Amino acid sequence: MSDNLKTSPNKKGTNKKGGDGNISIPTDVLQGRLTIILVLIGIAFAALFFKILMLQKNNAVEYNKKILSQFKYESKEIPYKRGDILDRNGTYIATSEKVYDLILDAKQINSNQDKYLEATVNLLSEFFGYSTDELRNVIAEKSDNYYVVYAKNISYEQKIQFEEKVEEFRKTQKEAKEPKEIKGVWFEAKYKRMYPYGSTACNVIGFSGDESSKGYAGIEQYYNDTLTGISGREYGYLNDRSSLERIFKDPIDGNMVVSTIDLNIQKIVEKYINEWQNSTGSNMTAAIVMNPNNGEILAMATSRTFDLNNPRDLNPYYSQEQQDAMDDKAKGEALNNIWRNYTVSDTYEPGSPSKVFTVASAMEEGAINGNESYNCRGFEEIGGWKIRCANRNGHGDINVTEALMESCNVAMMDISRAEGGKKFYEYQKVFGFGLKTDIDLPGEADTSSLVHTAENAGATDLATNSFGQNYNTTMIQVAAAYSSVVNGGSYYKPHVAKQILNSKGAVIKNIDPELVRETVSAHTTIFINEALRRTVAEGTGGAAAVAGYDVGGKTGTAEKYPRGNGNYLVSFIGSVPAQSPEVVCYVLVDTPHVADQARSAYASSLFSKIMTEVLPYMNIYSNVDEGIDVSSFPSAEGITDSSTQTEAETKVYSREEVIPNDGENDLPGAPAGETQE
Structure with missing residues (x-):
């Protein structure tokens, strides 16, 4: 027999040693022990399972986060x-x-x-x-x-x-x-x-x-x-x-x-600018159409355009070879130049439209009443300079109204001298020159250093400033100032936004007209408007006439700096109807691509074409009054005399405005901050 244990059917509760020395364990005892072991193992597994359940319950979020953190999930x-x-x-x-x-x-x-x-x-x-x-x-x-x-x-x-x-x-x-x-x-x-x-x-x-x-x-x-x-x-x-x-x-x-932009007026303006550029052309052609009675800009356009859907396309202005030679900085500068809004961001010498402000400020200060006459012999010598008139032969005896009609520089110099530099430059600020208009467009030029003050202006500065040379403005400054003179004296902040709506179309904010200041009186407005009407009907602005309409306006022909190179900036600013304007249009042509640039008719004819379509569209009806009696206007003294001038007499002075320069000392140079092109 082997040494292994053997079981035998002994009596309950007894163990006996066999003859061979082995111990025999009863079967029922062994089964009991195995049962206990199995029960203990079961209890252990139950405890472990319970522990897992508790861990899962108490830490489920933390464990799920750990699991989810293994996956790439982002908001x-x-x-x-x-x-x-x-x-x-x-x-x-x-x-x-x-x-x-x-x-x-x-x-x-x-x-x-x-x-x-x-x-x-x-x-x-x-x-x-x-x-x-x-x-x-x-x-x-x-x-x-x-x-x-x-x-x-x-x-x-x-x-x-x-x-x-x-x-x-x-x-x-x-x-x-x-x-x-x-x-x-x-x-x-x-x-x-x-x-x-x-x-x-x-x-x-x-x-x-x-x-x-x-x-x-x-x-x-x-x-x-x-x-x-x-x-x-x-x-x-x-x-x-x-x-x-x-x-x-x-x-x-x-x-x-x-x-405030009217897309139809905008298209009309752009059509005629493009027509001009595709025929004669210029370095820059620009126009502003606005409501003089609330400052709303109805159209604003320049010949420097770009496709809004592809604004970084340089092809219209640069060859592929030129573009290939550009580094990133050069391309950025080229694009910024294309995107630049000339009417707001560029400055220039305004020329003869500023004569409107010279006369208006002198009348407001009582320096003139409109009855004055001046003798123009073609030039004046001031501060050692021979400063010439538009008519080199001289206009002869000329009154205030005729001085605007024929754009006489000599009369303007005399008027500004009578007013005095202190008041003249005060009114420069009143009309907004040297100040930003704060139009709601980015990039408005700062002209504060480009306009003289009474403290730093000499006699020649005052003389040349009186007819729009030797100081710089922007188009929006001139348009806003002119609007205030012809509307009765209310200077409105120019603006291009009319309303703010929410995404559902409900009005959040109405952008109401903002009256900034008063510039002139009603008496001055009446005088100026009649003089401007006659400027178009009888004077230098004939090319701006619109058939069937009573148009007022002023021509401009400013010789560009440096003088003597034959480069001119010509312009026309006009208002319709002349005595109660509902619309103002300012057209500027910078350096026409012709040999004889000094012709304001380039800008005047553009004005005429634009207004011929815009006026009927705006429901501004013909209001020409052939028999207008200006003496019936209140406080209109000084107008009647000039308005009785015969047609034969007016033809003597009805010639193209030029500010010529044929001598070394004819006209002083531009102040610091010369015209930017």
């Missing part, structure tokens, strides 16, 4: 819509259109290439025309990336059509033995800024960046905070049941800006 931005820009009639001139970026989930596609890759690549290629090789390369190179922006600006129509193709493909694969699937393709919404009218009103509107998040130039920049909304966001979080859920914070769309 997703939901784009807002940038506010629209409308013209005064409600036409959309800038808007945002929802488009989509095509996103590839390369990781998902690569998770089962046999099933997903070829089907996805082939459908993308078939529908969008993408290269299959390029698609495969991108998916391979970005194999661990779940977010690859493959294409931008997919239209809503394209997105829907592609999704329909995907659905059709899935239906065809239902009965296939080894069905393929389109996976890892989705679309992410965003907004793209759109300008329905291309370059129209580009100087006023400005443009927005690729993501419609920042404005550049024009209304887009000045009202950027108004137009900008707040992005929404999609968040992921764990709820009380430790389940991953998503919540959405809706975006807040930007507010809309209703501009």
Whole structure:
């Protein structure tokens, strides 16, 4: 017998040693012990299971977070819509259109290439025309990336059509033995800024960046905070049941800006500027049309335009060879020059339109009453300079009204001298020269250092300033100042925005006319308006006449600095109807591309063409009164005498205005801060 234990049927509770020395354990005792061991093991497992349950209950969120942290999960931005820009009639001139970026989930596609890759690549290629090789390369190179922006600006129509193709493909694969699937393709919404009218009103509107998040130039920049909304966001979080859920914070769309611009008037202005540029042309041609009675800008245009939908295109102005030679800084400077709004940002010597302000300020101060006469012999010698008149032969005896009609420099010098430098320069500020108009457009030029003061002006400065030379202005300054003189003396802040609306179209804010100050009295306005009417009817402004309308205005022919090079800036500013203006138009032609530049008729004829279409459109009806009796106007003394001048007499002085220079000491140079081109 072996040494192993043996069991035998002994009596209960006894152990006996056999003859061979082995101990025998009863069967029932052994089974009892095994049962105890099994029970203990069961208890241990139960305790362990209970412990796991408690850990799961008490630490589920923490453990789930640890698990989720192994996955790449980010909150997703939901784009807002940038506010629209409308013209005064409600036409959309800038808007945002929802488009989509095509996103590839390369990781998902690569998770089962046999099933997903070829089907996805082939459908993308078939529908969008993408290269299959390029698609495969991108998916391979970005194999661990779940977010690859493959294409931008997919239209809503394209997105829907592609999704329909995907659905059709899935239906065809239902009965296939080894069905393929389109996976890892989705679309992410965003907004793209759109300008329905291309370059129209580009100087006023400005443009927005690729993501419609920042404005550049024009209304887009000045009202950027108004137009900008707040992005929404999609968040992921764990709820009380430790389940991953998503919540959405809706975006807040930007507010809309209703501009004062009338798209139809803007198109008329641009049509004639383009017509001029395509025929004769100039270095710069620009025009402003505004309401003189509230400061609203109805149109603002220059010959320096750009496509708002493609604002960084240099091709219209630079050859490819020139562009290739530019570094980033040079390209940036070139673009900024194209985007620059000449009517607000560039300065120049205004020339003879400033004679309106010389006469107006002298009348306000009582230095003249309108009855004065002056003797013009073609020049005056002041401070050692021979300063010539527009008519080198001289106008002879000429009164105040005729001095405006025939643009006599000598009379203006005499008038400013009678007024005195102190008052003359005070009124320069009253009319806004040397001050910003604070128009609601970016980049307004600071002319504070380009205008004389009584403290730093000499006799020659006063003389030349009286007819618009040797100080600098901007177009918007001249237009606003002129409007105040012809409207009865109210200087309104010029502005290009009329209303602010919310994204639903409800009015948030009306931008009311802002009266800044009073400039002249009604008496002065009546005198000036009649003189300006006669300037067009009988004087130098004949080319600005509009058939059937009573037009008032002033010509300008300023010789550019440096003098003696034959370069001129010609202009015309006019108002209709002459005695109670409803519209002002200022046209400027800088350096006409002709041999004989000194002809204000270039600008005057542009004014005439523009107004011939604008006036009927604005429902401003013909109001010419052939038998007007100006003596019936209150406080109109001084007008009657000049208005009785015969046609034969007026023809003597009705010639083109020029400010010539044929001698070394004819005219002093421009002050510091010469005209910027």
